[in-house]
Amino acid sequence: MRVLFCNIAWMNYYKGIIPGVDEPYGGGSYVLENQDAHEKYNFDPLHIELEDGTEQDACFGFTETKTSRSGKRHDLHIEKIEGCEACAKEDFVEDVTVIYCAARPYQNFTSVVGWYRHANVYRQYQELIIPQPDGTDYYQYFNAEALKENCVLLPKEERRITKWSVPRRQKGASFGFGQANVWFAEGRNENKMLDEFLEKIIEKIENYQGENWIDIDPDKLERRS
Numbered sequence: 020m021r022v023l024f025c026n027i028a029w030m031n032y033y034k035g036i037i038p039g040v041d042e043p044y045g046g047g048s049y050v051l052e053n054q055d056a057h058e059k060y061n062f063d064p065l066h067i068e069l070e071d072g073t074e075q076d077a078c079f080g081f082t083e084t085k086t087s088r089s090g091k092r093h094d095l096h097i098e099k100i101e102g103c104e105a106c107a108k109e110d111f112v113e114d115v116t117v118i119y120c121a122a123r124p125y126q127n128f129t130s131v132v133g134w135y136r137h138a139n140v141y142r143q144y145q146e147l148i149i150p151q152p153d154g155t156d157y158y159q160y161f162n163a164e165a166l167k168e169n170c171v172l173l174p175k176e177e178r179r180i181t182k183w184s185v186p187r188r189q190k191g192a193s194f195g196f197g198q199a200n201v202w203f204a205e206g207r208n209e210n211k212m213l214d215e216f217l218e219k220i221i222e223k224i225e226n227y228q229g230e231n232w233i234d235i236d237p238d239k240l241e242r243r244s
Contacts, residue, residue, distance in 0.1 A: 020221060021102045021115040023140060024185065024202040025082035025163070029121035029132070031175050033062035034237040041240070044121040047083060047200075057081040057160050060149060061119060061131055062172040062233050072081040073120055076167035077145050078098065078233070080117060080135060082200050083159050093144045099203040111141040117163045120196070121186045123178065129196065132181040133172035133233070134224055171224075182223070186216070199210035 028046025036042055043056035050056045064076040085093040103203040106112050117135040118212055122128070144160040151157050173183065186195030193215040196202045206213055 021100050021206050022118065022217065022221070023100055023115055023163075024204060025080070025198065026063065027058040027082050027119050027132075028056040028101070028197055029123050029124055030056070030059060032232060032235055032240065033059060033133075033172060034235070034240060035059055035063060035241055042119065044124045049083070050218070057083070058119075058198045060159055062170065063143075063147070063237055064167040064215070066149075066168070078165055078170045079133060079145075079159065079161035080119065080138075080163040080165075082119070082162060084144075084162070084201070085199060085238055091111075095140070095201060097140055097142050099205065100140070101204065102208060109142070111139050113137075113139050114157040116164070118185075118220070118224070123180075126180075128180045129185045129187060130180065131173065131176040131185060131220070132178055133170070135163055136169040136224070138163045138165035138169070150177070167233065168231055170233055174230050174232050175215045177229060180219060182222075186218075209225070225243075 023121045028043035028050045030043055031041045043050045043059060046056050058081045062078055064078050068074050068075060084095050097103055097112045100112060100115060103112045107182050115138045117138045117140060118131055119133050120129050121132050123130050141162045144162055147159045147161055149157045149159050186192035188195050188197050194206060194210055204217060208214065
């Protein structure tokens, strides 16, 4: 299975910023300085028209890639995803399970918060215009997209360390997130502990039958004016 782990800011609903209810936590200096996060809409499906003329609801996910000292953003190296080694010149790859993770507020662990299955993952940021309640347009960057039916946002209470914790190498683990916001789960078949972790996390994703917070109606949540 093609798998990509993405580190994002922690939010409850990812349906826009709701002051006092759902604001981004963690996620790097941009979030801290601006009290904002592009991933705030990662699980807020939009109704779109596909190339074949049919209509579907889809999610558009953002995770920040590295930026050089000159301010240039680095590409997401999609050829590092397992099974995509021949895609070094491609703009995107298909059928990836994108697992979104975030540091739980005031606790010393990183948790899976949700995922996209059968996603398209892009090398460079794509841009999407999202209409706002006040009539303005918000320009959203994204580097993954998937149909709503393939997306799950775990309820906040479900994101427990005993079920959905993801390791970080700087905390002494032999695998997991490093300093970058993406982890390609490299080293499969070379690290038994990694193989066991991936097998368990994929099994839990494939067999998850619990509540999906992607179905929460954003119109019923108080939004910023």
